[in-house]
Amino acid sequence: MAPAPSYRLLAELEVAFDRLIECSEALLEAYAASPAEAWAFQAEASTEWLRRALLDFWYTDGQDGRATRSHVGLVAADEALMARVAEVNAAKAEFAAQLAHIRDNHPPLLAEAKAVLPFRHPQLHDHLRGSGLARLHLKQCWRAIPVAEAPVARVRLAWYSSGRSIKRLTVREVEKKLLALDSDAPHVRIQLRKLAALPSSEPLAQVQSQAPLMRANLFYCEPLEDGRSRRAMNVALPLFLPAPRGRLPDHNLPPAAPPPSRTRARRSDEKLEEHPYLPSLRIYRYR
Known part of the structure; x- marks a missing residue:
């Protein structure tokens, strides 16, 4: 008898997670054997520092589920080490693909995966005891390691704290979101009346401020084939x-x-207008 689809999906996810850990350990071994330079933001660059950064797969108690921790640093890498990084990122991409498939087809499996996966690698789970760490943080598992595609002459790191995501919504979509709140609450009724005063065709914007993050501006030693001489990227x-x-x-x-x-x-x-039109949902009108 063929295994149930849910068991098969969980088994495939376990294989992908195992591959991610194996590739990460291989990268750490290669880094430990490398004499290349490294720098860590507010820490001492070492094999242990890199291990903490690359295997930080956990929520801490009380951590916002949308937030991820950052481990900012720079690592000089030869071809062998860059190849190991590529293997880790490929494993992360496969793990992310497996998760997306489960999320779309068998969402209840995600909670089981978070509970089961850490126990497949005792060396990962052992350090949970007494250290304030809790469940597996899936996004911290699959987020890619940043790499520069060519040698770099200089790097300029800077905080980026003005970011925000903007989602375009229709009046009808906003109405559904408001009705999902407590529609008997006075402040929600007021906002429903304000929304009703708008033309149904007017586009609206839902704005979410993003947490400060570190950005790296890379200046290449030589222009790339496409002519670019610099690149900016987020570095978590x-x-x-x-x-x-x-x-x-x-x-x-x-x-x-x-x-x-x-x-x-x-x-x-x-x-966008300077002030939100519907504060409860951070809805703005376009100018």
């Missing part, structure tokens, strides 16, 4: 830089914490 994990001689490029030391207020000038062509 150590950034691996091709470095045949094992030396880090010139880099700055960013501030210990993000600025307390917005540092970028507000765009003159910003398309």
Whole structure:
């Protein structure tokens, strides 16, 4: 008798998780044997530091489920080490694909996966005891390790604290979201009346401010084939830089914490009104 689809999916996810751990351990072994330079933000760069960064797969008690922890650093990598990084990122992509398939077809399996997967690797689970760590954080498992695609002359790190996501919604979609709240609450009724005053065809925007994050501006030693000489990327994990001689490029030391207020000038062509039209859902009108 063929196994039930749910058991088969969980078994495939376990294989993908095993592969992710195996590739991560191989990367850590290669890094430990490498004499190349590394730098860690507010930490000492070491094999143990990199292990904590690459195997930080856990929620801490009380952690917001949408939030992930950052481990900012730079690692000079030769071809062998870059190949190991590529293997880890391929394993992460496969693990993410398996999760997406389960989420779309058998959502209840996700909770079981979070409970079962850590016990497949006792060395991972042992450090949970007494350290405030709880369930498996799936996003922290599959987020990719950042890499530079070519040798870099210098890196400039900076906090980016003005980010926000903007989702375009129809009046009808906003109405459904409001009705999902307590429709008897006075503040919700007020907002429903405000929404009813708008034309049904008017587009609206739901805005979500994003947590401060570190960005790396890379300046390549030579222009790439497409002509680019620089690139900006978010770096929540150590950034691996091709470095045949094992030396880090010139880099700055960013501030210990993000600025307390917005540092970028507000765009003159910003398309949203300054204040939310429906505060409970962070809904803005377009200008």
